Amino acid sequence: MSRRRITIATAALAVAGLALTGCTASENTDETDGGLTVDLSNLATTTEPGAQPVDEVKWNLPYEPMSLDPIFGFNYAENTVTANLCESLVRLTPDLSTEPGLASGVEQPDDTTIVYTIRDGVTFWDGKPLTAEDVAYSLQRQVGETATSYFSSYFQNVESVAVTAPDQVTVKLTQPDVLFTQAMGTAAGAIVQKAAAEAAGEAFGTPDGGLQCTGPFSLEAWSSGKSIELAAYEGYWGTVPMAAKLSFSFIADESTAINALRTGDVDGQYFYLPPAGLTQLESSDEVTTTYGKSLVFWTMVTTNFDGGLGDDRIRQALSLAIDRAALTKVVFQGAGIPATTLAGPDYWGYEQEAFEQAHEEFSADADFERAKQLVAEAGAPTEPIVLAVQGSSAVHEQTANVIQAAGQAIGLEIETKVIPVEQFGNLYFDETAREGIDGFFTTNYGSFADALDVYQFFASTDSHNYTGWDHADEQLFAARAETDPAARADLVIDAQRIITTELPWIPLAYEPVTLVQNDRISGATASFAYLYAPWAASIGGTE
Amino acid sequence: MSLRAYLLRRAGGLLLVLLVTSFIVFGLLYLAPGSPLAFILGPRGGTPEQIAAVTAQYHLNDPFFVRYAAWLGDILRGDLGYSIVYRQDVSSLISGRIGTTLALVSMAAVIIAVVGVAAGTFAALRGGWSDQLTSTTAAIGLSTPSFVVGVALISIFAVGLGWFPTFGSGTGGLDTIVHLTLPALALSVASAAYLARITRASVLEESGREHVQTATVRGLAPGYIVRHHVLRNSLIPIVTVLGLTIATLIAGAVVVENVFALDGLGSLLVRAILQRDFAVVQAVILVLVVAFVVVNAIVDFLYTFIDPRIALGSRQ
Numbered sequence: 001m002s003r004r005r006i007t008i009a010t011a012a013l014a015v016a017g018l019a020l021t022g023c024t025a026s027e028n029t030d031e032t033d034g035g036l037t038v039d040l041s042n043l044a045t046t047t048e049p050g051a052q053p054v055d056e057v058k059w060n061l062p063y064e065p066m067s068l069d070p071i072f073g074f075n076y077a078e079n080t081v082t083a084n085l086c087e088s089l090v091r092l093t094p095d096l097s098t099e100p101g102l103a104s105g106v107e108q109p110d111d112t113t114i115v116y117t118i119r120d121g122v123t124f125w126d127g128k129p130l131t132a133e134d135v136a137y138s139l140q141r142q143v144g145e146t147a148t149s150y151f152s153s154y155f156q157n158v159e160s161v162a163v164t165a166p167d168q169v170t171v172k173l174t175q176p177d178v179l180f181t182q183a184m185g186t187a188a189g190a191i192v193q194k195a196a197a198e199a200a201g202e203a204f205g206t207p208d209g210g211l212q213c214t215g216p217f218s219l220e221a222w223s224s225g226k227s228i229e230l231a232a233y234e235g236y237w238g239t240v241p242m243a244a245k246l247s248f249s250f251i252a253d254e255s256t257a258i259n260a261l262r263t264g265d266v267d268g269q270y271f272y273l274p275p276a277g278l279t280q281l282e283s284s285d286e287v288t289t290t291y292g293k294s295l296v297f298w299t300m301v302t303t304n305f306d307g308g309l310g311d312d313r314i315r316q317a318l319s320l321a322i323d324r325a326a327l328t329k330v331v332f333q334g335a336g337i338p339a340t341t342l343a344g345p346d347y348w349g350y351e352q353e354a355f356e357q358a359h360e361e362f363s364a365d366a367d368f369e370r371a372k373q374l375v376a377e378a379g380a381p382t383e384p385i386v387l388a389v390q391g392s393s394a395v396h397e398q399t400a401n402v403i404q405a406a407g408q409a410i411g412l413e414i415e416t417k418v419i420p421v422e423q424f425g426n427l428y429f430d431e432t433a434r435e436g437i438d439g440f441f442t443t444n445y446g447s448f449a450d451a452l453d454v455y456q457f458f459a460s461t462d463s464h465n466y467t468g469w470d471h472a473d474e475q476l477f478a479a480r481a482e483t484d485p486a487a488r489a490d491l492v493i494d495a496q497r498i499i500t501t502e503l504p505w506i507p508l509a510y511e512p513v514t515l516v517q518n519d520r521i522s523g524a525t526a527s528f529a530y531l532y533a534p535w536a537a538s539i540g541g542t543e
Numbered sequence: 544m545s546l547r548a549y550l551l552r553r554a555g556g557l558l559l560v561l562l563v564t565s566f567i568v569f570g571l572l573y574l575a576p577g578s579p580l581a582f583i584l585g586p587r588g589g590t591p592e593q594i595a596a597v598t599a600q601y602h603l604n605d606p607f608f609v610r611y612a613a614w615l616g617d618i619l620r621g622d623l624g625y626s627i628v629y630r631q632d633v634s635s636l637i638s639g640r641i642g643t644t645l646a647l648v649s650m651a652a653v654i655i656a657v658v659g660v661a662a663g664t665f666a667a668l669r670g671g672w673s674d675q676l677t678s679t680t681a682a683i684g685l686s687t688p689s690f691v692v693g694v695a696l697i698s699i700f701a702v703g704l705g706w707f708p709t710f711g712s713g714t715g716g717l718d719t720i721v722h723l724t725l726p727a728l729a730l731s732v733a734s735a736a737y738l739a740r741i742t743r744a745s746v747l748e749e750s751g752r753e754h755v756q757t758a759t760v761r762g763l764a765p766g767y768i769v770r771h772h773v774l775r776n777s778l779i780p781i782v783t784v785l786g787l788t789i790a791t792l793i794a795g796a797v798v799v800e801n802v803f804a805l806d807g808l809g810s811l812l813v814r815a816i817l818q819r820d821f822a823v824v825q826a827v828i829l830v831l832v833v834a835f836v837v838v839n840a841i842v843d844f845l846y847t848f849i850d851p852r853i854a855l856g857s858r859q
Contacts, residue, residue, distance in 0.1 A: 064806070066582060066628065066629060066630070067629075067630055072585065072630075074585050075585070145590070145592040145593070145596075146592055146593060146595075146596035147593075148583070148584070148589075148593060148596070148597060150584070150585030152589075152590070152593065153590075202630055203630065203631070205630075206629065206630050206631045207631060207635065207639070208631055208632065208635055223639060224629075224631070224635065224636055224639035224640070224806075225636075225639045225640045225643070225806030225807075225811070226639065226643075226711070226712065226806060227711075249710065249711060249804065250804065250806065251710050251804035252801065252804065253801050253802055253804060255694060256697065256709060256710050256802055256803065256804055257804075259697050259698070259701060259702050259709045259710075260709040260710050260804075262702060263701060263702055263705065263708075263709050265701075265708050265709045265710060265711075420817055421817075423577055423581075423817055425581035425582070426577055426578070426580070426581045428581065430577075430578065430580065430581070432576065433576075433577070463589060463590060
């Protein structure tokens with residue numbers, strides 16, 4: 001090649017390179033500008049119900065579910081699908097309260113006995129009626145120390161589950177447990193057919209083993225790696241859905257998902273964190289974006305009290321130095337609410353006034369003077385604080401930047417360690433994975449509108465409590481066994497006060513549900529209830 | 544060497560390679576930290592009792608040789624094993640994805656072969672500006688990451704013009720071809736550029752050979768010379784590179800699969816490695832090794848057609 005050719009080739013490459021960087025740079029400014037108009041004080045619970053039948057609704061999931069068996073569904077994609085398939089004893093309503101589900105009645109003759117009356121006229125997709133046997137089986141299989149249900153912590157106080165009448169199942173508890181009763185409104189209380197589950201064994205809920213439930217949609221096909229197809233169940237005991245078919249794709253790449261939504265290749269998706277291309281969706285005239293009430297929060301978890309975060313004052317100082325308003329604006333593009341306590345306003349399902357007052361004791365505002373003072377008192381840690389950051393996640397990286405900046409401002413040295421997304425889950429329970437790490441970021445949620453379900457994580461016996469922190473044990477255990485709402489609220493508020501002061505985890509933001517629907521359909525549940533109640537039953541075509 | 548002897552030798556070699564690869568991969572996975580527990584116990588973790596029960600159930604703490612021997616025994620009985628993360632047989636996980644991968648790689652291979660050879664020959668024979676343009680384009684193609692190409696293709700042809708769908712692998716037949724066009728293009732850009740450069744160099748070299756000059760002097764038609772004297776003789780390096788490229792595309796398609804939300808073997812492999820899903824990793828590796836060996840065997844066959852002097856299995 002002659003010299004001149006090389007120069008031309010290089011020049012061409014340079015131009016191409018410039019064009020590429022130019023492209024990304026302009027995209028970035030679009031993203032960080034935010035400029036969304038989200039009314040965070042008045043989040044939606046529902047969307048306009050569909051007006052007419054529709055042949056097919058194509059929905060996207062952020063990843064392929066591992067299983068559709070409800071006991072293995074404690075995550076976004078899994079629950080998004082199973083919520084339409086398998087119904088629970090109690091049903092979570094869009095405003096996050098509850099109504100009767102497969103149990104037409106729930107009675108508590110005493111604090112440790114719960115009697116569920118099974119709804120009459122309910123049939124499985126194969127036409128067989130729902131029996132008390134099926135209900136007892138569905139709960140029974142989650143009881144016991146080695147039960148592998150993802151929800152087993154809700155069953156820790158269950159002594160027995162028994163069929164006590166043809167339409168009645170009685171649960172006996174070893175001690176009163178308000179979390180168990182409320183968990184029956186989540187996938188923990190979802191009912192599957194005993195015969196089908198026993199026949200399929202471990203394959204139940206996988207592409208090979210199928211599923212048998214009573215929901216408004218039935219599982220038609222699951223082609224591994226490609227799609228999950230549901231069909232409206234004509235024999236449903238409630239209102240038969242307007243969408244004849246509901247199919248799920250698994251687009252993990254956010255920009256591809258956004259493009260698919262913009263072109264109408266998929267009709268909708270729930271995002272638990274606002275996606276990077278949110279502004280493109282907001283400005284699109286093909287889709288409508290709705291922000292819904294949610295129990296999801298964004299937090300920094302402390303994994304280790306031996307390192308730099310061991311001193312209460314250092315955690316308090318770091319929390320005080322965080323500009324949460326900037327964090328929600330930059331990281332969540334405005335679609336986030338600065339968090340003062342871990343459990344936000346949508347958790348106030350009872351004794352709302354008491355919780356509201358207690359919430360006002362704390363502030364999400366930054367206070368650098370006080371923070372510096374705390375660091376001076378405690379003495380800055382000699383070793384840097386190491387935070388684990390999930391790989392290829394903009395939200396994780398940007399939050400880490402905000403926290404690093406906050407630390408720097410008050411004299412704390414903070415380092416980050418990137419962990420691939422597939423291995424990030426190990427942090428939650430593998431002690432060796434947490435070695436050398438002082439904290440990590442996570443979205444988390446309680447499953448129903450009771451702040452206790454969140455603060456429960458800090459009981460010293462809970463699997464979320466990595467540090468063995470036990471300063472609120474007394475209040476937490478007492479609250480879990482307290483069936484009187486007012487008395488329970490007092491205990492939970494006490495626990496919240498201790499937790500928010502000592503900060504074993506640092507609250508960062510409350511995350512509304514981001515629901516995107518193509519304008520040709522409407523009716524999906526807008527709130528967090530989409531994880532546990534049939535959110536697609538009301539979807540139909542628009543006029 | 545007779546065809547029969549050749550096939551026997553190839554099959555023997557394949558078995559040996561499979562055994563060695565599986566041992567090395569299993570060993571590396573075993574040594575690497577981490578476990579599939581997170582995916583068995585769920586995002587909320589588990590109690591020590593649950594962890595102990597699951598560990599015992601799936602033999603996660605068994606010594607290395609016990610686990611490897613158990614896996615090898617299953618394979619010999621024709622059982623690819625069970626994915627503890629997906630709670631499914633590995634064979635059904637693979638059969639669901641192999642079609643997508645096969646279709647994608649075949650389409651990309653056709654594009655690479657046609658575009659690469661055509662562009663390379665064109666550049667070599669025309670010279671001058673055409674050559675410069677092709678070489679520059681090839682340089683850009685080689686240096687542009689496939690996900691950038693993928694995103695650009697989606698923006699232009701799927702979102703902008705609406706000619707192609709944005710994602711997925713379609714429902715079979717023509718629909719699949721339409722769905723896989725953009726991914727196959729994205730996947731083939733770098734390899735086609737590479738092949739174009741190889742072809743160009745090879746054709747240039749052949750064009751300068753004495754037999755080509757002789758043919759030109761004898762006044763044969765230029766087209767005939769190119770087809771029978773130049774191209775045919777430059778085919779050996781071209782076919783070698785093409786074969787190697789196609790074999791690496793199978794696992795190398797991960798990035799493109801991700802951009803177009805296709806679930807092929809590449810994505811399955813990467814996920815399985817990160818999830819420490821031993822059975823799946825092993826099975827996909829086996830498929831990849833078999834594919835590699837088969838593609839190379841085909842290349843060997845092609846050599847004997849391109850140049851009859853080369854005997855099957857010879858080292859020439």
